[in-house]
Amino acid sequence: xxxxxxxxxxxxxxxxxxxxxxxxxxxxxxxxxxxxxxxxxxxxxxxxxxxxxxxxxxxxxxxxxxxxxxxxxxxxxxxxxxxxxxxxxxxxxxxxxxxxxxxxxxxxxxxxxxxxxxxxxxxxxxxxxxxxxxxxxxxxxxxxxxxxxxxxxxxxxxxxxxxxxxxxxxxxxxxxxxx
Numbered sequence: 001x002x003x004x005x006x007x008x009x010x011x012x013x014x015x016x017x018x019x020x021x022x023x024x025x026x027x028x029x030x031x032x033x034x035x036x037x038x039x040x041x042x043x044x045x046x047x048x049x050x051x052x053x054x055x056x057x058x059x060x061x062x063x064x065x066x067x068x069x070x071x072x073x074x075x076x077x078x079x080x081x082x083x084x085x086x087x088x089x090x091x092x093x094x095x096x097x098x099x100x101x102x103x104x105x106x107x108x109x110x111x112x113x114x115x116x117x118x119x120x121x122x123x124x125x126x127x128x129x130x131x132x133x134x135x136x137x138x139x140x141x142x143x144x145x146x147x148x149x150x151x152x153x154x155x156x157x158x159x160x161x162x163x164x165x166x167x168x169x170x171x172x173x174x175x176x177x178x179x
Contacts, residue, residue, distance in 0.1 A: 005029045008070055009038070016059040017042050022052070023092065025082050029071075036075040038064065041082050045096065048081040088143040094119035099157060101146040102126070106139050113146060117160040125163060127156055132163055 006029040014024040017040070026041040042048055042056055057079040064071060088094050088102065097116045104126075105111045114128035123136045
């Protein structure tokens with residue numbers, strides 16, 4: 001559960017991050033000795049480069065300085081991008097993971113690994129064991145990207161690219177498995 005200070009700072013920090021062209025993935029504020037540690041996790045459509053992290057850090061720092069009464073004391077600001085092991089919890093995470101292998105732990109049923117296709121607001125198309133299926137985000141307990149050390153098989157990418165039923169929620173096509 002986010003702490004009260006993080007909840008109060010979140011809209012201010014989110015505005016600064018959004019103005020820089022990125023998404024605020026997480027904000028955490030913890031006491032670290034006599035200082036507070038403000039950790040800001042940001043992401044973008046094409047990821048985040050080091051120069052962009054520095055730019056976002058300056059923007060967030062300016063906002064925090066303007067609202068220093070909320071922090072009430074010294075703080076350390078840490079701006080970072082999410083790690084590859086970040087769970088996929090939002091539709092935008094799934095969109096950014098297109099063509100990646102993802103290990104999914106469903107709320108019910110057995111864990112599986114599949115390749116991400118088109119992602120909508122409420123569900124994602126995945127290629128699992130050669131079958132296209134639609135997976136509702138509400139049915140996912142946990143999903144994490146699997147590290148691959150070689151290029152994805154061309155055939156799998158073609159199946160996902162040629163998914164005639166790739167528009168989420170428009171029905172099922174051949175070789176379709178639903179969960």
